[in-house]
Amino acid sequence: MTTPPARRRALMLVNPNARRGSQALEPVIARLRDGGIDVVIERFEAPDEVSPDIARRQHEADLVIVCGGDGTIRSAAKGVLATGLPLGILPMGTANDLARTLEIPEDLIAAADIIVAGNMRAIDLGEVNGQPFFNVASIGLAADLARGLTREAKRRWGKLGYALAAIRVMASTRPFRAIIGSKSGYFRVRTLQIAVGNGVHYGGGAVVHHDATIEDGRLDLYSLELKNVWKFGLMLGAFRRGEHGAWDEVRTVKDTEFHIRTRKPRPINTDGDIVTNTPAHFLIRPKAVTVFAPN
Template sequence: MPGRNSGRRGTIATALLIVNRRARQGEAAAEAARAALEAAGLAVAPFTPPEGMSCADAIRVGLAAHAVDRIVIGGGDGTLNAAIPALLEAGLPFGILPLGTANDLARSLGIPFELEAAAQVVAHGAVRPLDIGEVNGHPFFNVASIGFSAELAQELKAEAKRRFGRLGYAIAAFRLLRRARPFTAWLTHDGVRERVKTVQVSVGNGKHHGGGMTVAEAARPDDGVLDVYSLEVRHWWRLVALLPWLRRGTQGQWREVRAFRTTALELRTRRPRPVNTDGEITAWTPARFRVRPGVLRVVAP
């Protein structure tokens, strides 16, 4: 539903502001977010969802109460992921105030992590098309993973994320890394079926995941394809050696890493395995992935 001010020169744009107060910086930043957006030149219609209301429902209720030009979400990747259904319904551009632990979508889009700078982008940035990935009907912005990352998502509790931030990821990852064991998977894409022995398969719509790991050096969240990599290492310590490449997105240069681009993928395992989408377990194998190009609009640099 377009705002009353849209399309008129010299008027002030109005933003619906939804802040996840349970995000790592959410409670402290809620009022600061409103002030930063107003300082950047936006009229702000804040909506504080009651306890237990999803981000998608908060957007729906907020839009029913206010006529706005854009939606602004303050939170992390999990909050943004939960907002996708309502963003698809609304058809409005949305902006991001990165208030979470990893903030990988903001990182992929080049949105600054400082609140005031991010607010300036929301007010004055360009409206860009944005793809989403989908696995078994569940949408994701950044990456869906099976294996090590999914097990890490299960192990890393929300309380640890709030208290320790990235350190929480590192502690949980180190504990889990030494227990990591390869599993068998079958990958079907582009008319090819491959049997692999892997510790993790990651399917990326965006560029970054896991607080700064990179799916592929050239990946973009608006390129219309999925970037896939499979870590086919035999020993856990090889993953430690791989870390610099995983941060740069050049892991595909390793002999033990399978990497390719596609628009659709089917992944099967011997027994059901959890699928981690943007930090949350939302699906199980067998998993069918696809990309939905340009279905959303985001305000970004």
């Protein structure tokens, strides 16, 4: 007699404020249950509730499923890191860059099928001043953009909201000075943006670096050292392909650790949320989180 496979228990964390947070989850939950996964749903209002919920309820679950965008998934990072529970992703945000990096489809039933199939990968986690990130952490343009892009704009305009906010930010942004340190030494820059990437995609589909992966054990830094911010418009195609390092105005460095200092504290945007300021210490945690994803 064949023993039926053991059923798994999932703690499903739902962000009702995500762009697709109001989308009905009943068909998704039914697909998971048919696949042997019993679901307990926990809805939250503030991101800082997510990791404590995971830690508090870890003994009730064999896996965690996060329903939301990149910011919601980032808020779960400390919880899954501390408990070791594998992470399933149902992409319900605006950009869904981590899902794109992992090739998880935005169709929620198809994303649920990936969790049911049970294939898991160990991926890297970036960290800045003790705050985790999956995709990228940025100082300068992207941080200014994060502060100017409201939740209402994301829900109403989607990815177009990023473009509209970016135009406003670029019209008023000014270069800043910073000192960047890595194993290869220290250098001073006058820059519009410093970005440190762990994954592949960020900002709704731009590529951190053409050969970046979320499993290579390295961070990819670039510094955008333009004298005229509007030249950035000519470089957009290169950023979409991860080939921006070919421009003389873009400095790129790969390493496992970076230190960045600025004259005065500047906000740092991690996966869409402002969570800390400079001075900044970046490091990589190789294969720190297990996720459900295609091979």
